[in-house]
Amino acid sequence: MYQNINFIKIIEDAWHEYDSSRKIKAVEDISAKVSTNHVYRIRFEDDDITIAKLSYFGKFEHFEEDHSIINALANNLPAPFENFLAKSLTKHGKLFIYRHTDSVMDAWVVFYNPIKIDQKPDRKQSKEQISILGGELAKFHKACYKVVNTLPPTFKQTGDDINHLLEILKTERGKFDHRGHEDVIRQQCDLFMENCEQIGVSNMTSIPVFVDWNIGNFSVKNDYSFFSRWDYDWFRMSTRMMDFYFFSRVCSEVGDRTVFSYLINPLMEDRFMIFLKSYHKVYPLTEPEIRILKETYRFFILNYVIKDGRYFFHEFYASRLQFEAYETYFPNIDKSFDVDKILKALNL
Template identity: 60%
Template sequence: MRLINYPAIIEKAWLDFDPSSSVQSVEDISAKVSTNHVFRVTLENGDRVIAKLSYFGKYEQFLEDHRIIHALANNLLYPFENVLAKSLVRDGQVYTYRHRDELLDAWVVFYNPIRTQNKLPRRLDEHQIRLLGAQIARFHKACSRVSTVLPKSSKTLRSDIWDLLDILDTETGQFEHRMHVDELRRQCELFLANRQKLVAGTVETMPVFVDWNIGNFSVTDNLELFSRWDYDWFRISYRVMDFYFFSRVSSDVGDRTIFSYIIDPMMEDRFMIFLQEYHKVYPLTEAEVRFFPEAYRFFILNYVIKYGRYFFHRTYATKLQREAYELYFPSIERFNADKILQALNL
């Protein structure tokens, strides 16, 4: 198989964007557990930009997502006005470059480098959990306020699940998922039915980033959100889509290099503390709380099963998908939403 020269694609993209300034170097700064590609581009005049290259999904959705993120970045008010990276713009629109050859259909977007401050500790204490819960509530509220002025999104939870069901009807999908096709169909139907029953048409949607592992954002000394990067799982959806990862950040075991996506952190007392502080600032509803396990189910179906081989290296993708059938899906039936409702006095 031919090796792909990603830096060459980045150079072509920059030449198309601004031929007046040549590329001096392209440095791969991608996360090592992921198959996504992020580069630091240094220009001959010493300026630097960040380039993201992607090749899964659809180019139209890649472009749509980055237009929404750019609009969000420019419309968030103090104190979140500089939290998100700004995309580079040409002729008033977010610039993207599409590379197509016989091997690859890939897309590039450029960002201004984003400043960072402190990374959260691998394990938070109770005081830090409380501060983080209140801070994320303020950020969610700020995102909600600007939702009405953002471009429309064609990507929904339903469309992603329908897409997975279509994949399961193909020879490729049946080969890739082999003995689990019927179980995956069952999980998809459960999600669609429960979404309709719990939140459809009654719970607002807003910009959410889903993947909030501690390597994706930085905070000030007071644990105020300072910057957020890595927008691979960005979408317009329900705010509870973000909570599974905050349960992991709050978890007693803390951040770990070798990880699994078990549901247990959402039942920990430490996550109840996070939710209580969040709830004081931006109250949750009973319907949203009861949707927690469905948000988790969607995460496993969409990001572990459907897109796992794109988001994770093969060894991680295989491990996580195996655990999905053995651990993740069975655990959803044991989830106790009443514990959270009681903690929040709902």
């Protein structure tokens, strides 16, 4: 649909509005090839560099809300996370967002200072590394909790995403895209909402979560402590349990793979129990949070694979992942997730 759009011209226009006194020498597309997101490296005439992110998916208000929260978080986090997140550029003391609108698209651009990167995590973690990562996520979540009351308000909730998916199913486009699977989707949405209410997710504190913690999105130091984090496409305010599924994949026996799937199995691996135990020592988990872990996985599949998969992933990946969701992911949620195993491991 947007193949003939001159995205680089939009980036150049955005920068001109931000600071026309600094001239651009080159704009390079550095977007991930499995994703539909657009990320650019801007090189200026003095060889300084800035990163630009362009998005046209969803609502501008949600984009603005998310990036306002992320930028406040990046500036407010205490040590050792004061430089952990990439900081967005501001103008006259306010987060700068450029909005491009024409007859074809509504697109938004934010700029970031380049973030320093240390070491990429190994493709497969040792048990010692898994234990360290568990403690690091716990420390980061504690830091996020400390500053949560200083962040801008959020209005988007998981229930809104689920209701949006159900509304999509009523449209002609939604009926076409999800034909033959509407009943399964509705059933899974109902299960998510019912289980969240029964477990009491509304009583859980919402903190900033980045959801997508694959090893291409963060770097570590020599001792495997967190060094930096980038890629905020799936950011939201929610229960901290939203961050755990991707870490189960990082810890998995399979390790990082070029061809990936979103099976629930990593949540049940003994290697992930090591991660959870380490996390639990630093920032104790509760029984309701462990019970909601299954629902955060269900939400991930419903929201990021089914509802938004064709926006987040290129067509090949989106089609395969959605096919696997109906054939494998949904049928295995209740079959494979054993909450008692985790509760026992954590002595809860």
